[in-house]
Amino acid sequence: MSSSIPNSDFANQLENMIREFVKEKLELIMKEEIKNFLEVEQKEIHNSRNGYYTRSLDTKYGKIDQLHVPRDRNGDFQTQLFEPYQRCDGWLEEAIIKMYQSGMSTREIGQFIERILGSSYSPTTISNITDATIEDIRKWQQLPLNKRYSVLYLDGLYIKVRRDTYAKEVIYIVLGVNEDGYREILGFYVGGQESALGWQEILQDLYQRGVKEVLLGVFDGLNGLEEAFKSVYPKADVQRCVVHKVRNTLNKVRKKDQIEVAEDLKLIYRATTKEAAIQAFHEFEKK
Template sequence: NFLEHILGHAYAPGTISNITDVVIEDIRAWQERPLQKRYAVLYLDGTYLKLRRDDVANEVVYVVIGVTEDGYREILGFYVGGQESSLGWEEVLSDIYRRGCEEVLLGIFDGLPGLEEAMKAIYPKADVQRCVVHKVRNTLNKVRKKDRSAISEDMKAIYRSNSKEEAEKQLDAFCDTWQKKYPKIAKSWREDFYVLTTFLNYPSSIRPMIYTTNIIERTMKEFKKRLKTMNSLPSEEAVEKVIYMISDECNTKWSTRRLRGFKEASPELHTMFEERYGSQTETEEKR
């Protein structure tokens, strides 16, 4: 039984019906809940689940995690259906904006084509950060095994720099070393350099949190783990129930857990908001 898989034990049919009714109402309220005006960071990621309509096919679940300037995170929304696309992400971000999240400093995501443009369409003043871990992984997949250790160290020298200027020098050294042997890789790193090193413009205490999408990927793994016993989900509504229950559980757990480094960075992030968006006249505490 679907709900037994999710909730962990058996329920009588009448009880399951009641739970189902309550959950649907809760989901709709949760999906429409107002959001804070300011989030320092938005993490964006999508994962595929097997969903039955007329037949079974993989469909995406878009997920957005927001982190406040004082370091508290929450799943702001999830959106089920179709194949992941930049247009889909623009619709997702439009909904996040509509619900009150109007000011964002940084969007963090992997390298899906068009996602940066989608972010900028809704949040033109936000910076974008491409996931460095994805870039490193993709690079290592394209080089010979005997070169992986050396090229890994040279990439590390770029993204572990203390400043953009230092990173640029390390990029030059990287390209000098590998240009002849791997010209496409050197070109790719040079082209993507600025979107890979945006995090260096932010307080050093939070850089380990914002150079990668690891924060949201861990959440996606939890979704997958909880769903792995099911071959396919019987409907879109069923997917929403699963993701909602896990999301609500995560948000409750996270509401008292500040992400590392944000306490120290909070004053500087506040200043960045003020410089970029102007003074905030009213602060809403919704944690």
Template sequence: MTMIPENQLTNLFENLVTQFVKENLESIMRAEIKHFMEDPENEHNSRNGYYKRTLHTKYGYISDLEVPRDRQGSFQTHVFEPYQRRDGWLEEAVIQMYKSGMGTRDVARFIESMFGSHYSPTTVSNITATVLEDIQNWQERPLQKRYSVIYLDGLYVKLKRSTVSGEVIYFAMGIDEEGRRQILGFYIGGQESSNGWRDVLKDLYNRGVHEVLLGVFDGLPGLDEAFKEAYPQADVQHCIVHKVRSTFPKIRVQDKTDFINDLKTIYNALDDVCALAAFDTFKDKWVKRYPKEVKSWEDQLSTLLTFYQYPEEIKDAIYTSNPIERMNKEIRKRLKPMNSLTNMDAAEKIVYLDVIAYNERFESRVIRGFADPKVKQDLSEKFAKRYPDSDNNTDN
């Protein structure tokens, strides 16, 4: 029995697949021109044989694809564009590799080694540049009028201008009335500041976000005021996790466990009354040893305990900005192999592709607790009370 070498068998299979694809594409185009010629507008036109051309497909390279033509030269197949030499899969692969953190030179080398197609770093950059128009459209898209929760958080990245320096990416995430989360916008550049956030919030408002119940973010100076300027009827919740993290390094090693456990009695209390009582106990115990740290918690207590005004079922989603921080962590992981971003366009392209993937992943998921009928009723009543003239209000 004669055995066919594995490499020959592979080549034979690939040739069969390519031939199959070629025959089917030609069959589609024959049907297209037949339909085209049946149009009354083409009664004085006629077919004019075929011309041959090449086409790269994900199934292989077709060197002699027969494309039908007409006498007047007005027929155009929908199988590919007039000057297209690839069916789009390789360009999509380039974008996905770029998204994963590969630089333009790395992508170019990989494409050439794997597929034999020469892509210069400039070509790779040009392909990914097609994303820029999508970014602008996405950044200007209208948003919903109501969001139960808006999260704000910043992520620092190394960005190259004349020199490499850390700059912030401002992220805004919203939870809508149905409990679904999505990134509403991202904004790159400069150092994080309340004025930067003020611009972000103005943009959200101008794009349609007019009614918000709760803003969740850290205690950046001036951010509360900026948020309240945009949404005066909304509550503010400072992230408990951020506050604990900022306090932890200031506590002596021998006190850390007891100190943190005592803090937990405040934000894990049954209700706000019990939480305030727990804080009084905490204060009496620690104020002499850590007066600045205790005062810092006391000064922020009202905004650290806002979550007690909302249903217990959604506490885990609103007492911390962890939902948006987890997304930032994913993006940071993507950017890590790149060391620094070559320019603003590169930063926007990578972040946009990650944000789109994130939104698609969570577009149909409801955050735990928000689907509960009692929670939905409570939030609906809060909206109606704070925005009585809203056309979003419904009779309950």
């Protein structure tokens, strides 16, 4: 399922939602991992589940707290998820996101699972875990979307992808704010360099999945993106993302003044009324 949390500051919420998504999927894989460890790997040994313990995990999107790691009564089970993660910082969360993106084949997902869990398990266990993961991926990708969203946020994050060599590719991330004010990740898409054409294809995919009406699109100033958005949702308003506006502003500020300027800008874009925002802007202008 896609995550949903109350509407608040977009910059933090983007990373928060990705962390929650990765946490949820890691826990799902570990549940399947211990299930097959007990039923396949140790089927001749008297053993059973014994709840879980919690640990934290640092990721490129911030720290995951309260990650539930299952355990067994004999103390024999050790999840294999964290070994590849410790060898290659940031690889695990990127692997999760890539598995849940649109367009990844069953064979590729199987290869990802095998790479994540290594050679510690039998082919039967790897196959069972792969099947359970694929089922969850299909459910997530086919989850019915709302017909109408108040806001669609579009943002691109870059990750390193190994093909013949290592290269950076963009993760297109679409966040929707529904009419009740809750945000949910509508989809991950990975590929190439960020472009207006890439975004247009993603928006067309969302339209085909049921997102027929959008009131407001929020994104950065990528060349051609507004036209691409309007080609799919011609009645929607568009707005430059505040986060990108602030970043562009701070690029023109001396290093020693950036923190103070960023704090003063918050008084403008976090104002509760238009009048208060205008007043805060005039104070900012004078300072």
